[in-house]
Amino acid sequence: MRATLERASPARIARRPTRPQLIKAAITAVLLLFAFLALPELLSLYYIDTMTQVAVYSMVTLALGLLVGRVGLYSLGQAAVLAIGAWAAARLLFATTQPYPLVLLEAGLITMVAGLLIGLPTLRLRGLYLALITLMLAGSITVVLATVNFPNGGHGFLGYNGGLLHIPPIRRPGIAASDPAYFRYSMVVAVLMFALVLAHIKTRPGRAWAAIRQSEPAALAAGINIWFYKLWAFALASFITGVAGGVLAGAIHYLYSINFPTQDSITLLAVTLMGGVFSLWGAVVAALLYQFLPALLNNWGVSADWLIILFGVGVLQVLTTAPAGLADQVPKDLARLGRFLGRRLRHLSGRRPGGDAG
Amino acid sequence: MALDATTLTFLVISSLAAVLIARLRSITVTFVAAIVIGLLHDLLTPIASLTNYRDMTPFVIAAIGLLVLSRHQVMTQSREEA
Numbered sequence: 149m150r151a152t153l154e155r156a157s158p159a160r161i162a163r164r165p166t167r168p169q170l171i172k173a174a175i176t177a178v179l180l181l182f183a184f185l186a187l188p189e190l191l192s193l194y195y196i197d198t199m200t201q202v203a204v205y206s207m208v209t210l211a212l213g214l215l216v217g218r219v220g221l222y223s224l225g226q227a228a229v230l231a232i233g234a235w236a237a238a239r240l241l242f243a244t245t246q247p248y249p250l251v252l253l254e255a256g257l258i259t260m261v262a263g264l265l266i267g268l269p270t271l272r273l274r275g276l277y278l279a280l281i282t283l284m285l286a287g288s289i290t291v292v293l294a295t296v297n298f299p300n301g302g303h304g305f306l307g308y309n310g311g312l313l314h315i316p317p318i319r320r321p322g323i324a325a326s327d328p329a330y331f332r333y334s335m336v337v338a339v340l341m342f343a344l345v346l347a348h349i350k351t352r353p354g355r356a357w358a359a360i361r362q363s364e365p366a367a368l369a370a371g372i373n374i375w376f377y378k379l380w381a382f383a384l385a386s387f388i389t390g391v392a393g394g395v396l397a398g399a400i401h402y403l404y405s406i407n408f409p410t411q412d413s414i415t416l417l418a419v420t421l422m423g424g425v426f427s428l429w430g431a432v433v434a435a436l437l438y439q440f441l442p443a444l445l446n447n448w449g450v451s452a453d454w455l456i457i458l459f460g461v462g463v464l465q466v467l468t469t470a471p472a473g474l475a476d477q478v479p480k481d482l483a484r485l486g487r488f489l490g491r492r493l494r495h496l497s498g499r500r501p502g503g504d505a506g
Numbered sequence: 507m508a509l510d511a512t513t514l515t516f517l518v519i520s521s522l523a524a525v526l527i528a529r530l531r532s533i534t535v536t537f538v539a540a541i542v543i544g545l546l547h548d549l550l551t552p553i554a555s556l557t558n559y560r561d562m563t564p565f566v567i568a569a570i571g572l573l574v575l576s577r578h579q580v581m582t583q584s585r586e587e588a
Contacts, residue, residue, distance in 0.1 A: 269573050270569075270573070272573075272576060272577075273572065273576055276530075277526070277529075277572060277576065280522060280526050280568075280572075281526075281568070281569055281572050281573075283519060283522070284522075284523060284526070284564070284565040284566075284568045284569050284572075285565065285569060287519055287520065287562070287564070287565040288562045288565040288566060288569070291559060291561045291562045291565075292559065294558075295558040295559060410519060411519075
């Protein structure tokens with residue numbers, strides 16, 4: 149009895165998850181287990197590769213969603229940040245025999261330092277100017293990458309040798325050499341990154357970011373170090389994107405600068421907004437839009453370029469009517485549809501005894 | 507320069523650089539900035555060590571321009587005003 153009473157103290161009650169929260173957690177766990185255990189068995193190699201890309205890009209959209217949705221920083225340079233992460237990971241993988249997780253961590257940290265160097269001067273800018281200056285920096289990085297190229301097993305700091313006839317593939321971790329195993333590996337990394345973000349959102353930095361997003365003067369008045377927390381968000385987003393770049397390097401084996409055009413940054417922001425920036429599920433939806441949908445269309449023989457139009461329309465819709473994106477809209481719409489169908493059914497069954505339904 | 511969709515998209519992005527230097531407020535400054543960017547870009551072509559990086563010109567100039575122009579910005583400004 150005493151134990152029950154103690155457990156019922158106010159502090160404990162506040163922390164105990166509510167029923168909807170538990171249901172949500174259970175659904176998440178089931179979906180994750182399904183993706184981890186069953187998906188590689190059910191899908192063809194083509195779609196397994198696609199799902200690996202989805203796992204990779206869900207980390208990128210997660211980082212972008214964090215910046216846009218939680219802190220209110222619009223960055224148009226995420227594809228370039230991803231390229232930096234991939235470059236760093238590829239260089240480390242060719243140069244050393246370190247275990248893969250360590251390389252991912254290092255690639256994330258290197259990208260974080262690069263992100264901080266970009267963030268330090270630019271974070272004074274806000275809104276449109278921040279978005280455009282990150283776009284400009286992404287453009288510069290793309291040009292630099294096109295010149296220095298991605299490492300391909302050559303020597304020197306850049307690790308690129310244009311004269312190589314046989315380019316060695318970028319290695320994968322020993323436990324995940326096959327495509328299905330690598331999908332599982334990238335999924336685990338993605339889940340870890342999501343957990344990292346969740347841990348931030350639920351604690352002090354998350355509250356500080358929420359305050360900054362609401363109003364910078366108010367956050368300042370509340371004693372929040374705006375500059376520090378903005379930089380923290382930028383560093384965290386760069387770290388996650390860098391890790392994603394490392395996973396991407398192993399996933400596609402060969403990296404070329406042409407794979408990271410500047411426009412991708414814009415498309416990434418579009419899908420992130422469409423997926424929903426206020427929920428972590430939005431990042432998954434965005435990654436599905438960005439990688440799974442084109443793969444599906446390619447498989448059907450339809451050009452994936454049509455999707456750009458869809459993304460354009462989607463962004464307009466998000467900006468005008470559904471600020472929380474698909475992750476928020478679809479469950480609501482489904483519930484509405486369910487209620488509507490339920491009403492129709494009740495209506496029909498109510499009238500049927502009368503004989504004439506029409 | 508070949509005429510394809512990707513290049514044209516990129517063209518818009520680099521043109522934005524000139525607009526940004528003018529902070530979306532002045533056509534004259536945009537015009538001057540665009541001329542300067544174009545001139546610098548082409549002047550870098552004969553310099554062997556920089557010729558591969560000359561496409562960065564608009565971005566670098568815009569980045570520097572924006573940072574210099576915004577150095578006096580006050581921190582306490584609401585999101586809507588930014």
